[in-house]
Amino acid sequence: MLLKIAKSTALLVLAAYSLNAADFSAGAEKDRIEMIKYFEAKFADPEKNKDRFFPYSTEEELKNDYAKGLKHNDFNIGTYAFSKDAKAQYEAIKEMPPYEDAIDAGEELYNKKFANGNSFATCFPDPAVANIYPYYDEKKKDVVTLTSAVNDCLRDNGEKEFNTQKGDMANIQAYLVNATTEAGKKFDIKIQSEAAKKAYENGKEYYYTQRGYLKLSCATCHVQGAGQRVRNEKLSPLTGQITQFPVHRLKWEELGTLERRLSGCIVDQGQVSPKDESTQMKELVYFLAYMSNGMSIDGPDIRK
Ligand code: HEC
Known part of the structure; x- marks a missing residue:
């Protein structure tokens, strides 16, 4: 009996949770469809x-x-x-494709060590992650885009940030986005x-x-x-x-x-x-x- 109650409470909690999670994105989902x-x-x-x-x-x-x-x-x-x-x-x-060299340049940047020994690989251990950007960071109370995540990685490691429009920024993104494309990933943006x-x-x-x-x-x-x-x-x-x-x-x-x-x-x-x-x-x-x-x-x- 007790087990039964425990089980159904767990189910209820689960149902309430998924309802809530769905609630925050319900409006956006309607817009999208x-x-x-x-x-x-x-x-x-x-x-x-x-x-x-x-x-x-x-x-x-x-x-x-x-x-x-x-x-x-x-x-x-x-x-x-x-x-x-x-x-x-x-x-x-x-x-x-005229962007092949940019992907290679991005791969080099990805593996290059910062002055403190870390690298972009420390911040993005799996490069195939471009499909989850932007996400909402509940701690920072702000949106994180792929561009701001790259610059956050540089700033957090005491490096100089990149120009957000071209050059190194575009190259590192080319590498990450290409890896995500090759992994066959789909946009997975959450509103939670x-x-x-x-x-x-x-x-x-x-x-x-x-x-x-x-x-x-x-x-x-x-x-x-x-x-x-x-x-x-x-x-x-x-x-x-x-x-x-x-x-x-x-x-x-x-x-x-x-x-x-x-x-x-x-x-x-x-x-x-x-x-x-x-x-x-x-x-x-x-x-x-x-x-x-x-x-x-x-x-x-x-x-x-
Ligand atoms: C006066 C019309 C006009 C307005 C207003 C406008 N755009 Fe555009 N946009 C264009 C044209 C023209 C292009 C190039 C053709 C295309 O790909 O749509 C373009 C291209 C784009 C692209 C690239 C599409 C691709 O396939 O690469 C994006 C993204 C975009 N616009 C977003 C926006 C956003 C966001 C706004 C509002 C801040 C905006 N545009 C306002 C005319 C406009």
Whole structure:
């Protein structure tokens, strides 16, 4: 009898615990699933759905340059998921990936000893961990991104921190992200407390806030606008948008971090970008990463 009671109490406690754990991410999970449904509907058949989703495109363009029937995991290559012409160019460049040297340089950095004898291998004993970043650190009461984790490792060991946009930072990330991609890992972003939920909500708010005299938000371009052409590029969708960083951009002629890309979009909106390791930037990245949850890490990659 006693055992029975003990058992059922344990079950109840377990049930309450999992309910609670689910509670903090319930809203984010709803956002994520709704977004997938929206993009699957939008890219099911752009030509047929012209009036609903692509009122400004020509029928000819919709017919000739848009792939059809896209599903959730197809969105992990941004604009190349649906733009046939851009995808052909992308695949041609991928034959000789321009970021191979960066991965090697990152591996060297990973194994190189700091002055105190430690190394990045001390901070990241398993290099295939990029899929859990960002996470909410309950002790620091702040979001930790891959970028801030790399710099925390340097600071904690008395080393000079890296520039957060390129160079060594992009190289070490290329090594960690490549290891994570090779291990076949998927984004696994967790929201496990009220404070973590708040951080996600702040990031979401940043994403949907309209700024500047054009009143543009990230969502204007990457949700409602996703798939529309801006000059000669089509806008990538929010779902799967950050599965591939760091990226080698043809425009940069080198590898850069996610923060470099994001600050570019923010500056293009006529705004001053938050600092790369600021709470505001980290919360934005937390939101973006959650929206890619369940999708494979697939970096480094190339972009125009
Ligand atoms: C005026 C439109 C516009 C706004 C507003 C905008 N972007 Fe972009 N963004 C672009 C264009 C154009 C590109 C390059 C084409 C593409 O990949 O979408 C791009 C690219 C990106 C990429 C890289 C996608 C990839 O596949 O590599 C990310 C990530 C991104 N934007 C995030 C954001 C975030 C976050 C915001 C808000 C802070 C934002 N953007 C605001 C136009 C915009």
